[in-house]
Amino acid sequence: MALEPVPTVTGRAIFIPGADIDTDRIIPARFMKCVTFDGLGEFAFYDVRFDEHGVKTKHPLNDPRFAGASILVAGVNFGCGSSREHAPQSLRKYGFNGVIAESFAEIFYGNSTTLAMPCVMASPADVVAIRDAVEADPATEITIDVVNLRVRSSGGLDIPVTMPDSAREALLSGRWDPIQELLDSDAKIDAKARELHYV
Amino acid sequence: MGKSLYQKVWDAHTVGTIADGRTQLFIGTHLIHEVTSPQAFGMLRDLGLKVKFPQRTFATVDHIVPTIDQDAPQDPLAAEMMQALRKNADDFGVTYFDLASGKQGIVHVVGPEQGITQPGTTIACGDSHTATHGAFGAIAFGIGTTQVRDVLATQTLALEELRVRRIEVSGDLAPGVYAKDVILHIIRLLGAKGGIGYAYEYAGDVFDRMSMEERMTVCNMSIEGGARCGYVNPDAKTVAYLHGRPYVDMSDFSATAARWLSFASDADAHFDDIVRINAADIEPTVTWGISPDHGISISENIPDPAKAKTPLEKASIEEALAYMKLDAGTPIKGVKIDVAFIGSCTNGRISDFREVAKYIQGHKVAPGVQALVVPGSQIVAIQCEQEGLPEIFRAAGFEWRGAGCSMCLAMNPDKLVGDQLCASSSNRNFKGRQGSSTGRTILMSPVMVAAAAISGSIADAREVFTIETRAAVA
Numbered sequence: 001m002a003l004e005p006v007p008t009v010t011g012r013a014i015f016i017p018g019a020d021i022d023t024d025r026i027i028p029a030r031f032m033k034c035v036t037f038d039g040l041g042e043f044a045f046y047d048v049r050f051d052e053h054g055v056k057t058k059h060p061l062n063d064p065r066f067a068g069a070s071i072l073v074a075g076v077n078f079g080c081g082s083s084r085e086h087a088p089q090s091l092r093k094y095g096f097n098g099v100i101a102e103s104f105a106e107i108f109y110g111n112s113t114t115l116a117m118p119c120v121m122a123s124p125a126d127v128v129a130i131r132d133a134v135e136a137d138p139a140t141e142i143t144i145d146v147v148n149l150r151v152r153s154s155g156g157l158d159i160p161v162t163m164p165d166s167a168r169e170a171l172l173s174g175r176w177d178p179i180q181e182l183l184d185s186d187a188k189i190d191a192k193a194r195e196l197h198y199v
Numbered sequence: 200m201g202k203s204l205y206q207k208v209w210d211a212h213t214v215g216t217i218a219d220g221r222t223q224l225f226i227g228t229h230l231i232h233e234v235t236s237p238q239a240f241g242m243l244r245d246l247g248l249k250v251k252f253p254q255r256t257f258a259t260v261d262h263i264v265p266t267i268d269q270d271a272p273q274d275p276l277a278a279e280m281m282q283a284l285r286k287n288a289d290d291f292g293v294t295y296f297d298l299a300s301g302k303q304g305i306v307h308v309v310g311p312e313q314g315i316t317q318p319g320t321t322i323a324c325g326d327s328h329t330a331t332h333g334a335f336g337a338i339a340f341g342i343g344t345t346q347v348r349d350v351l352a353t354q355t356l357a358l359e360e361l362r363v364r365r366i367e368v369s370g371d372l373a374p375g376v377y378a379k380d381v382i383l384h385i386i387r388l389l390g391a392k393g394g395i396g397y398a399y400e401y402a403g404d405v406f407d408r409m410s411m412e413e414r415m416t417v418c419n420m421s422i423e424g425g426a427r428c429g430y431v432n433p434d435a436k437t438v439a440y441l442h443g444r445p446y447v448d449m450s451d452f453s454a455t456a457a458r459w460l461s462f463a464s465d466a467d468a469h470f471d472d473i474v475r476i477n478a479a480d481i482e483p484t485v486t487w488g489i490s491p492d493h494g495i496s497i498s499e500n501i502p503d504p505a506k507a508k509t510p511l512e513k514a515s516i517e518e519a520l521a522y523m524k525l526d527a528g529t530p531i532k533g534v535k536i537d538v539a540f541i542g543s544c545t546n547g548r549i550s551d552f553r554e555v556a557k558y559i560q561g562h563k564v565a566p567g568v569q570a571l572v573v574p575g576s577q578i579v580a581i582q583c584e585q586e587g588l589p590e591i592f593r594a595a596g597f598e599w600r601g602a603g604c605s606m607c608l609a610m611n612p613d614k615l616v617g618d619q620l621c622a623s624s625s626n627r628n629f630k631g632r633q634g635s636s637t638g639r640t641i642l643m644s645p646v647m648v649a650a651a652a653i654s655g656s657i658a659d660a661r662e663v664f665t666i667e668t669r670a671a672v673a
Contacts, residue, residue: 019515020391020490024629028636029608033263033276035237035283037344047636052617075511077392077425081629082608083327083341084235106395106427107327111343124511166359169219178357179246181217182349189251189355192214192225197458198320198448199227199255 003174006116006146009098011070013142014060015131016045021074022081023108027090029082040086041093065138073130073142074101078119079108088112098144100151100161102127113167116176118146120161126151133157146171201465204319204432205363205398208338208462212321214355221357228315228322228337229256229350230306231293233263233280234610235325239347240287248352253292255354257315260284260297261305263610266573266600270298277611291351304576304602307331307544311415312578314444318433319462323350328544328626330421333430334414335437336462338398340428361427362396362471367403370478375659375666377554378413379546379624379644381405383484385417386424387494389474394426397472400464401431405478411440412550419545420626423491432463483660486628486642487531488519493628495531497647497659503527522630523639524618531657534641537619539570539652540633541597541645543607546624547575549582551645556591558646558664564596565655571613572597573605597652609634622651 031043048059056062072091078101079087088111091099099112099119112119122130133153134140141154144161146168152158170176193199202210214223231239236258243250250256263277272278288295296302296309303309307328310316318336322329327341342356349356366385386393399421406414414431421429438456441447448455482496495501504520504527507513520527525534541547541555552574564570572592574580580602583589589599606613607625614634615621621633621640628640641657650660660666 017514018518019511020492022490022627022629024608024627024632028631029262029610030634032234033274033280033610035280036241037238047631050636052636077395080391080425081327081422081627083325083329083343085238085325085343085345088343103392103395105392105425107341107343107422111345114343114345164359166219166221173218175217175219177345178217178219178221179349179352182223182353182355182357183248185215185223185355186353188214188223189225189353192212193252193354196211196225196227197455198317199225199252 003177005174006118006171006176008143008145008147009071009118010141010143011097012068012138012140013071013073013130013134014066014069015073015134016060019075020077020080023079023084023087024081026079026087027084032084032086037086037089040090044090044094068095070095070097071142071144072096072099073127073134074099075127076102078104080105083107085111088115088117092117100127100130100144113170113176116171118144118163118171120144120151120163122151122159122161126159129157129159200469201467203363203400203464203468203470204336204430204462205338205361205400208319208321209360211319217357221359223355224321224358225355226323226350227255227320230310230322230324230329231256231258231347232306232326233260233284235344236287236347237280237283238344239351240291242345242348243351250291250293250351252354256293256351257310258284258288258293258295259303259306259309262604262608264603265611266603266605266613269601301577304578305544305547305604307419308547308575308579311335312444312576314441314447317441318437318459323356327422328419330428331415331419331544333418333421333428334411336430336433336459338428338430341422361398363400364394364397364472364474365400365402365470366474366476368405368476368478369403370405372405372478372481374668375483375646375661376481377644377646378409378416380481380484382417382420383494383642384481385476386420386492387484388476389424391423391490391492392425394421394424397426399424399426399429400470401429406431407434410550411436412548415548416545420491423626433459483644483647485531485647485657487523487525489522489628489630491626491628491642493519497532500528500530501525532659534657535620536568536622536651536656538615538621539568539648540606540621540623540625541648542571542573542575542605543625544575545626546645547573547579549579551624552583552588553586555645555649556588559595559649559653560591562595562653564652568652568655570597570652571600571606573600574602576602606633608632622648622657624648
């Protein structure tokens, strides 16, 4: 399966404050009562975007200056908690194409890469710099450069970021969904199954 | 230099390396449930693929199942999900422990009780609490739905090898200090993100002495500490627990047991990090905030943002206290509760209910408190009935329900309302976790939940009950 390589993603960005933003926050469990991922986009961050009466809160995602932002900027341990792929699926369907954070929870990270949504890690100071840049001018274009592991802004920011080599390679080579490669080693899988006593 | 259990299991299950450098790892056992599997079966159908080893995938229904009138959910979306799992299991030839089987329950309770969970194996499930199975010396971890598809289609996953941190807890736990307190203490010390990139090996005489069910409670919450998997090395207790269970091959059990034990970490194994904790430092622990690492002992005060060491920590405490509607610097003991929940994959096993039942006789749940007891599986429920536990709970004013995940994540009708505060034996105190966007959760051991239910407020179980010595714990 030839997939589209993801060398860069570019768009306007939004900073979502808070440490340890968990996947329940990203997509509350009640919206997982579904048998497809369709329609999850409108429920991303639902319980922080709306209060208990369904009224819009002052959350940045409700700020019209950031409408249409496609790069999410966050703090530490973004995506922790539940393994639900519904979380990155809802972000993708909401319109996000990439995430910059101080750190990520692992399962969220892997799920996001498999959906061709690059997640890169920046230092705390650099996250603040990006936040300040987009909050000063929400029209600022942010580019996540997976090739060179940099994040650049139309306003002149140029900062180093990191990501695991395997995620970078998967995105750049268009192998972010590994299913074909896994299927290709069918004979080796059978051999391994014979080796394992309990299979 | 020797190998850790993690390295041995990893090596034994490595199929090869894929182009991006990740290992293709064989997943010997795959567990599925109704929430994270339907989309994966949809992907299989779209790709025209079959399940490669249908006999190695086991399904049950737990997240959305009601705990009253279980097989007839009023919610049409829940009914649709249950029907989808039935159809997928039938179409693809997967074993399904449904409600009619008498073996249904939370997937992390069902696996061990059926003997599907075994040492030296790899176990994956579209659920982050899969680390529970690490209690048996398995490498067990949560995966996303696209990865559920990968396991169904190929019985393998593309993965990065983790580093291993050995967490040694030594000494004696005081009476009234449980496995739940041990893991809440570890998470408090190492942080909710401290385990990123690591598998946790729980070692030392405290874990050696723990029952299998206590080890499951500890491993279960590895993910709350950021570690995707956590394990305890298999020993004689592991072997004894599995002996005779339905999915254990008894034809040459001594050889099987020897093979299981051979996976235990070598005495000279390499660890990337070692943390040592004194058991005597662990007290009954509760959370005060919105992350599982927001933990304090029952005798401590709620943190004060004014005393935070960094601006980030200050902001984090302020956010948590605003959500929890708690006052900085005041005791956690005495905070009024509305709901008490005993259950979940963390603390929904027979020993949890036995332990609580020992203390609640002669007590009554405080007026105005709703107290729910939800067994982890139908088998646990039957065992409880045989021992007369439901009567004890009901007499004390608790509601006794059917098996499932229930109010841990509130995908079924069991939900907090408004800003109700719940004393909960579950695993997550995230904002909105228990079904209300303003609902509040305080995590603790089941006996501490019972003490809170009876007191009507967060309490020290050692002051509410006369706690026996730990030797009495099953």
